Structures are given as structure tokens and as C-alpha cells.
């Protein structure tokens with residue numbers, strides 16, 4: 128190989144590119160240093176360039192303006208420092224592996240064949256103004272991912288360019304050394320992909336830019352559809368694609384789109400840390416990451432103990448489908464997650480425009496200042512044609528005005544006089560400053576005793592009314608929770624409306640919900656409807672700056688939640704990535720593209736022509752042996768194809784009791800380690816099973832229990848419930864106890880499938896007694 132002229136030529140070129148990168152590194156290092164000095168100096172001198180003068184209003188304003196200007200300048204300098212640092216980091220990574228692909232392309236009508244080398248970023252020769260390396264996101268780079276040698280075309284902002292792809296080559300360059308090169312055909316070389324997929328899983332997800340497959344590239348670069356739905360098999364690269372898509376969009380729209388304008392919803396906090404390093408590895412800042420649960424907690428945890436999705440699933444998994452509690456709970460979840468329930472909430476909000484609105488008295492010093500009845504009277508005096516939220520905002524304005532009038536009356540009350548007597552010197556100064564602020568340009572003077580008393584009374588009342596004013600501004604004179612409860616308890620309104628479609632169990636469900644809410648608990652399935660009703664009443668707290676929302680594990684979101692997210696991000700494009708084979712929550716059972724519980728709502732919300740559905744059927748994570756095994760669990764599931772990588776067949780280990788189970792698992796871990804497997808997980812059905820399994824196994828092995836609160840990956844053999852393993856992968860997976868008793872019914876099928884599909888190289892399924900019929 129080393130004598131091969133192609134190899135020699137490539138090696139020589141690599142040398143040149145490395146030199147060029149080295150120069151660039153030096154340049155960015157110097158630039159970083161220079162910018163660091165500028166920032167350090169600007170921080171040190173921050174106050175010396177500002178003359179602080181607070182003697183009067185004009186001086187205060189001037190000081191404030193100077194501080195603002197200085198902070199803006201410092202902010203700009205800090206950003207350019209960060210930019211230089213990101214650039215330096217990317218170049219250092221490129222020094223290790225400057226490019227991974229090459230295409231030779233001849234544009235139609237010319238006979239000039241261009242050699243395009245592709246890497247994680249571009250390298251420009253400033254003298255010749257030619258690129259040594261093109262960024263993988265450049266328009267021309269898509270040829271590498273999309274075509275085999277032959278006729279090919281790519282899109283540019285100016286139009287489509289057609290031509291001939293003469294050559295497609297892949298490189299493995301590590302530590303700046305050329306290790307291998309392959310000329311490839313249709314797909315991006317199996318050799319490289321085989322090597323990558325055969326590697327070990329670790330606590331961080333890796334970027335896949337060198338081996339993006341053409342079906343994945345289509346998703347990454349889709350910039351025309353407001354909504355993109357990706358239905359992809361387990362391990363087909365949905366999460367990877369989502370992250371590369373963020374990097375692509377930030378590159379393509381770098382003038383207008385920043386990390387802050389993109390949000391990724393992940394299944395849990397551990398997953399957040401698992402994917403957090405992909406974008407920085409590509410030299411991009413991370414988008415915002417959150418979980419749906421986190422949002423619910425933020426909005427509702429002050430009022431309720433909010434159940435989370437995990438507690439909900441844990442409760443259901445602990446019940447038998449024959450239990451009446453199970454029936455009631457699943458009925459509650461199904462209905463409250465559906466589009467029919469959105470309709471119920473919307474109709475109720477409509478009704479509130481005409482009648483039934485509840486308010487809370489405005490109380491001051493134990494007295495009702497403005498009663499709820501007065502508020503209702505005023506509210507229903509407003510134009511009946513107005514929307515609920517508009518009316519509420521008008522009522523807020525009215526209340527603030529009313530409060531102003533009441534404040535005038537209050538100044539004469541005896542408590543005010545007493546408080547004035549207790550004021551000290553500092554209070555006087557504050558009173559003066561506050562009154563001056565209110566008076567604006569006019570001069571405030573305490574020049575006679577009567578006027579002084581009047582001004583001080585004004586100050587005292589103003590201060591004491593502060594909290595009332597903020598209550599009104601924050602709309603705390605209404606409560607979404609109270610209205611939601613009223614909606615559940617009032618039978619008359621549903622009886623009035625015969626067109627509402629309510630399930631047979633509605634009465635039992637609403638009474639059960641009321642009971643829970645009275646006890647201060649909010650079931651998971653009620654959290655979104657409650658926020659939706661609150662939003663219809665108050666107006667939605669929407670995030671208008673967000674332009675792209677990516678939802679991973681989208682099959683876990685109910686129709687109701689998706690509709691709510693649309694309200695939260697009204698200006699965003701959506702990318703939904705999911706797999707109905709892994710729909711393990713009760714509200715998604717029986718989901719599909721058009722079912723009530725599936726993405727049907729998305730088509731309705733955005734319009735059919737706005738939505739593109741792309742399927743990914745090829746699974747890259749697991750060996751063919753594991754994929755074939757897991758497919759048998761889902762005889763009627765979504766289609767899945769295995770990438771051609773073979774390994775050992777999954778093992779089924781049947782034992783007689785739990786003591787033997789733990790011994791066998793410990794032996795299996797030792798065997799897997801001997802075979803070179805590094806990350807090993809024992810996946811249980813529920814959190815409580817995981818806890819007891821961990822207790823028992825920890826005397827035989829070094830294990831770590833993963834709970835819903837775990838935020839970073841610990842060392843050792845991980846023990847976790849299946850629903851927390853979502854989205855993650857391990858070299859080897861041991862399913863803790865897939866006995867007929869533990870996984871007997873159909874609802875548990877997808878859970879077992881999700882657990883088994885976490886394995887990359889080895890899968891072992893243990894069972895105490897009979898093996899689950901789902902594995903027959």
C-alpha cells in the first residue's frame with residue numbers, strides 16, 4: 128500500500144493540509160490570546176471608564192446608560208473570544224483528522240474536474256482562495272452523501288448544479304496519519320461504518336458526519352418543510368440525525384440562527400448529558416436542551432405535587448390489567464391525552480367567555496378590597512365577542528385603575544399614620560427617592576408639615592400596595608387550577624352539550640381526578656390540559672425567539688402535548704423523531720401516523736401539505752443477530768432492517784429463583800467483560816425492580832443504580848428500568864427477568880423490545896421460571 132502512487136499522493140496532500148491547519152491553529156491561538164487580553168483589560172477597567180453619579184435623576188440616567196454601553200462592549204468582546212476559542216478547538220480536532228471524504232466532480236459543460244475534500248469544517252488557502260477542505264455542510268458536500276459515482280447534482284442558493292461524480296473516496300485519518308482509504312460505491316463504505324459500529328459505546332454520543340447515509344442526509348438537510356416527522360426504527364440514527372441537523376441549520380443560516388433559537392426536547396436528564404458533547408465536537412455551540420417534565424415542573428410545582436411520566440408508568444406497571452384501578456387509570460390517561468379532550472377544554476374556555484368565570488378576592492390587611500363578585504360583574508360587562516384572554520387582560524387594566532383609586536382612600540386610614548410615625552431616616556430618604564421617581568421632572572419638596580404628611584402617606588400606601596399590584600399584573604386573581612377543578616366538578620355543562628364526546632368512564636375519571644387534586648396532587652395526564660386551559664384564559668407564555676424545536680422520542684408525546692407545544696413555540700419549525708415500536712406509555716398505545724394518539728394532530732395543526740414524513744428502517748446500533756431476535760418480539764411492528772454486522776446470537780438464561788438469577792448475572796457480566804465489552808447494563812422492568820436488583824447485585828459486582836434523577840453516567844455495571852434506558856445504548860445488555868410473569872401481556876411487549884434494542888454487540892435475556900411468551 129505504501130508504494131501505491133495513489134497512497135503516496137494522498138499522503139503528500141495530507142501533509143500540506145496539516146501544515147495549513149497548523150498555521151491556522153497558530154493564528155487562532157494568537158487571536159485568542161489577543162482577545163483574552165482585551166477581555167481581561169475590559170473587565171478590569173469596567174468601572175474606571177464610568178463616572179458613577181447618582182445625585183439626581185439625569186445623572187442616574189447617564190450613569191445607567193454608561194454602564195449599559197460598557198456591558199454591551201464587554202459582551203461583544205467576550206463573544207469574539209468564544210468564537211476564536213471554538214474555532215481553535217475545531218482546528219485542533221481537524222489536526223487529528225482533517226477530512227474523511229473526497230469527491231471528484233465535473234460540472235456539466237466543463238471539463239474541469241474538482242477535487243473536493245470534506246471534513247468537519249473548512250480550511251481555506253488564503254493565498255489562492257481555494258479550499259483545502261470543505262465543510263461537510265457546504266452545498267457541494269451533499270454529493271458525497273447522496274450519490275454513487277455517475278451522474279449527480281446538488282442544490283445551491285443559485286440553483287441546481289448537474290454533473291458527473293467521477294470518484295468517491297473515504298479516509299481514515301487518526302492522529303494526523305493516513306490509516307486507510309477506500310473508493311466507495313452507492314452507500315458510504317461498509318468498511319468504515321463496520322469499524323465505527325463495531326466500536327464501544329461510552330457515556331457520550333458521537334457525531335456521525337463521516338458516515339451519514341443518504342436517507343439520513345435527506346432529513347439533516349431538509350429546509351423546506353415546516354414539520355418533519357421521522358419514524359425510525361430503534362438504532363436507525365434518529366437522535367444522531369437530529370443533532371447533525373441542528374449543526375447543519377446553524378451553518379446554513381449562520382447569520383440569523385443561533386444556538387438560542389433551537390430547542391431539543393429529550394426524554395430525560397441523563398440523556399441530555401449523553402448527547403451534550405456532539406455539537407461542541409463539531410465546533411458548534413449546543414442548542415438549548417430540556418425535557419417536557421422539566422417544563423411541567425417549572426410551571427406547576429408551586430401549586431401541586433406533579434406526577435411525572437415515570438411515576439405514571441411505574442403505577443401502571445404495578446397493576447394488573449384486570450384490576451379496576453388499572454382500567455380507570457388507563458381510561459383517564461387515554462381520554463386526557465386525546466384530541467377529544469382538547470375539544471372539551473376549548474369548549475369550556477368558550478363557555479367561560481359567557482359565564483362561569485371564577486375570580487379570587489383581592490384582600491388587604493384582612494379586608495376584601497375588590498371582591499370576586501365585582502370582578503365577575505366587570506368581566507361580563509366587557510364585549511361578549513372578545514376572546515377570554517383579551518377580556519382577562521382588560522379586567523387586569525381595570526383592576527389596576529381601581530387599585531389606584533382605592534390607594535387614595537387608603538391614605539387617610541389610621542394604620543398609615545401609625546406607620547409614618549415609625550419611619551426612620553433611611554425610610555425618609557427612600558420615600559423621597561420613590562416620590563421623586565413618580566413625579567418625574569417635577570421637583571418634590573417636603574416644605575411644609577401638611578404636605579410632608581400627605582406625601583409620606585402616599586409613599587406608605589404605595590409601598591404596601593406593591594404586592595397587590597404585582598399580584599394583579601401576574602393575573603393572580605384567577606387560577607387555572609380552580610377553573611380546571613370547576614370544569615371537572617360541574618356536571619351541568621357537559622350535560623348541556625350533547626355534542627361533546629365523553630368516554631363511558633368519564634364520571635368515574637373526573638371524580639377520581641378531583642380527589643387527587645384536592646389532595647394537592649396532579650396526575651401526569653392532567654398537567655398539560657390544565658396548562659392549556661390556563662393558556663386559553665391568560666394567553667400562552669410562548670417562546671417566540673425559538674425557530675426550531677426538535678422532539679426526540681416523539682412517540683411518547685400525546686396528541687394533547689403536541690398541540691400544547693405548538694402553542695408554546697408558535698414561530699418554530701418542528702422536527703419530530705420517534706418510533707411507535709417503542710411507544711411504551713399508556714397514552715400512546717395503539718398509536719400510528721393518523722390515529723388519535725399518534726401524529727394525526729400534527730397534520731391537523733399545521734396542515735397536511737406542511738408536513739413531511741420520512742421513514743428510517745435501517746438499524747445501525749445492533750448486530751444483525753440482535754436485530755433479528757428483537758424483531759420477533761414485535762410481529763406486527765414497524766419495518767426494521769439490520770445493517771450488515773454480525774455477532775454472537777442473543778442468549779436466554781433460564782434460572783429457578785432470584786438467588787440463582789443474581790449469581791448467573793454476575794457470571795454473565797464476567798464473561799462479557801472477558802469478551803471485551805465495556806459498557807454493560809442490566810435492564811429491569813420498573814424502578815422498584817431495578818432498586819431491588821441493584822441491592823442484590825451490588826454484593827457480587829460493582830453496580831450503579833440509575834434513577835430518574837441521575838444526571839451523569841456513573842462507572843460500573845448500570846442497573847436501570849427500561850423506560851430510563853430509552854435513547855441510550857450499551858455494548859452489552861442483560862435483561863434482568865423476562866419471565867412469563869413479568870412480561871406476560873401485550874402492553875409489556877414494547878417495553879421488552881425497548882430494553883433489548885439498547886444492545887450493540889451482545890444481548891442476554893434472563894428469566895426466573897418460564898420465559899416470557901413474548902419471546903416465543
Ligand SMILES: Nc1ncnc2c1ncn2[C@@H]1O[C@H](COP(=O)(O)OP(=O)(O)OP(=O)(O)O)[C@@H](O)[C@H]1O
Pocket residue numbers: 320323324333335338339340343359360361362363364365366367368706747748853854855856884
Ligand atoms: N450514519 C451513521 N454512521 C455511523 N453511526 C451511525 C449512523 N447512524 C446511526 N449510527 C449509530 O447508531 C447508533 C444508534 O443511533 P441513534 O441513537 O441516533 O438511533 P435512534 O434512532 O435515536 O435510536 P433509538 O430510537 O433506539 O433510541 C448510534 O451509535 C449511532 O452513532
